[in-house]
Amino acid sequence: MCQQPSTPLLNHNIVFYGAGSMAEAIVRGLINRSVVAAGNVIMLNRSSTERLAELRSRYGVLVSNDPAHKTEYLQNASVIVLAMKPKDATEALKNLGPLLTPNQLIISMIAGLSIRTMQGLLGTRQPIVRSMPNTSSSIGLGATGLAFSKEVDESNRRLGLNIFEAVGITTVIDEDRMDTLTGISGSGPAYIYYMMEAMIAAGIRGGLPLEQSTELTVQTVLGAARMVQQTGEEPAALRKKVTSPNGSTQAALEVLERGDFFETVIAAVNRCAERSREMGSILEKELMKDTY
Ligand SMILES: NC(=O)C1=CN([C@@H]2O[C@H](COP(=O)(O)OP(=O)(O)OC[C@H]3O[C@@H](n4cnc5c(N)ncnc54)[C@H](OP(=O)(O)O)[C@@H]3O)[C@@H](O)[C@H]2O)C=CC1
Ligand SMILES: O=C(O)[C@@H]1CCC=N1
Numbered sequence: 001m002c003q004q005p006s007t008p009l010l011n012h013n014i015v016f017y018g019a020g021s022m023a024e025a026i027v028r029g030l031i032n033r034s035v036v037a038a039g040n041v042i043m044l045n046r047s048s049t050e051r052l053a054e055l056r057s058r059y060g061v062l063v064s065n066d067p068a069h070k071t072e073y074l075q076n077a078s079v080i081v082l083a084m085k086p087k088d089a090t091e092a093l094k095n096l097g098p099l100l101t102p103n104q105l106i107i108s109m110i111a112g113l114s115i116r117t118m119q120g121l122l123g124t125r126q127p128i129v130r131s132m133p134n135t136s137s138s139i140g141l142g143a144t145g146l147a148f149s150k151e152v153d154e155s156n157r158r159l160g161l162n163i164f165e166a167v168g169i170t171t172v173i174d175e176d177r178m179d180t181l182t183g184i185s186g187s188g189p190a191y192i193y194y195m196m197e198a199m200i201a202a203g204i205r206g207g208l209p210l211e212q213s214t215e216l217t218v219q220t221v222l223g224a225a226r227m228v229q230q231t232g233e234e235p236a237a238l239r240k241k242v243t244s245p246n247g248s249t250q251a252a253l254e255v256l257e258r259g260d261f262f263e264t265v266i267a268a269v270n271r272c273a274e275r276s277r278e279m280g281s282i283l284e285k286e287l288m289k290d291t292y
Contacts, residue, residue: 010036010162015073017092018083019045019055019063022109025138026081029167031059033140042073046088074099079159082108082118086279089113090121090286097122105156107131107163111182112279115149115175120287127151129160132178132186133167142168143185147175179280183272191268196221 014036016023023043030036038060045052045065052063064070074080074096084092089110100106100122107129108118115128129152133144144164148157164170173181196217203213227238243249256262 008034008037008040010159011040012036012078012159013040013042013073013076014079014081014163015042015044015077016081016083017044017074017096018081018085018088019043019048019051020083020085021135022133023081023083024055025135025142026083026109026133026163026167027055027059027061028138029140029142030163031061033166035163035166042077044070044073046084071099075101077104079105079107079163082106082110082113084110086110086112086283089283093118093121094123097124100124100126102126105129105152105159107160109133111186112179112276112281113283114280115147117280117284117287119149121283125149125151127153127156129156130175130178131160131164132182133164134185134187134189136189137164137167140167143188144168144170145173145178145181145185146170147173147178179273179276180269182276183269187272191265192221 014030016027027041027043031038031041039062041059041061043052043055043061043063045063047065049065052065055061056063062073064073080096082089082092102124104126105128106118106122106126109131111132113130115130118128118130119125126149128149130147130149131144132146133142136142137144142164144167146160146164148160152160161170161172171181199217199220200210200213203216204210208216224238227233228235231238239253243253
């Protein structure tokens with residue numbers, strides 16, 4: 001069990017600009033692990049009052065969708081976490097830029113959106129941490145990639161790392177590898193869930209009750225991930241240990257091979273990275289449109 005620090009690790013006002021599933025995953029992790037006090041967390045959205053009420057009652061955070069209050073919160077924040085969808089980023093960043101002072105740290109979780117485009121849309125050389133977390137952060141098992149703009153000093157670098165280290169593992173990468181990382185860990189949980197959906201369905205079709213099929217699938221995925229982590233053995237070596245010559249596993253793997261499983265997964269990761277780049281290009285074009 002993880003030890004809870006008695007006083008919060010971070011003593012900053014953190015504004016989540018966007019209050020959807022990814023913002024909630026991070027906030028839940030930060031608050032459950034007492035990394036930041038609920039009173040220092042502010043979650044803003046555009047319209048859904050119901051959603052804000054839910055977040056306030058669940059976590060005790062401050063919330064707002066009122067334009068005047070939002071402006072005040074944004075101006076007073078030490079850290080602003082951008083957590084809206086890429087399609088909403090252009091307008092949000094253009095409105096945010098004029099409110100900022102140079103020492104406010106921006107942390108973006110927006111897929112595809114580059115640091116250069118963000119600074120262009122903001123119209124300031126703001127220190128920016130570009131991150132790609134995943135939803136497992138909500139239970140402290142996130143995997144987050146981080147890249148820093150050159151304006152990020154050592155203390156802000158540490159601050160960015162602290163936030164995501166509190167909710168899982170972090171890795172610092174060159175910004176131009178962020179789309180590939182998105183294909184692996186940002187979107188990765190969805191591929192695993194999809195695989196689990198199929199395994200559960202197969203169990204049910206084979207006559208297992210839903211509950212049993214689900215429990216067996218969950219434990220199997222959990223156990224397999226832990227085996228890789230704890231034994232230090234390659235997944236391929238562990239796979240071989242499950243696969244008796246001419247046995248049932250081999251028969252199953254042959255079906256996956258016929259469906260080109262290995263290359264299909266690689267193609268999915270590549271397509272995810274490509275889509276992330278496409279989303280980034282759309283936002284860059286919107287910036288260029290304004291520049292000329
Ligand atoms: N979900 C995931 O697994 C991951 C997502 N990401 C990234 O996180 C970001 C958010 O994704 P996700 O949480 O899934 O999205 P959601 O659709 O769940 O949430 C988006 C939030 O942004 C708010 N919003 C939109 N425009 C504005 C605005 N102008 N001002 C204030 N709030 C605004 C929405 O408010 P309202 O509902 O009121 O319009 C909503 O609360 C995306 O950029 C995505 O690329 C990154 C890693 C993983
Ligand atoms: O689907 C998306 O665009 C986001 C990015 C990573 C996970 N979800």
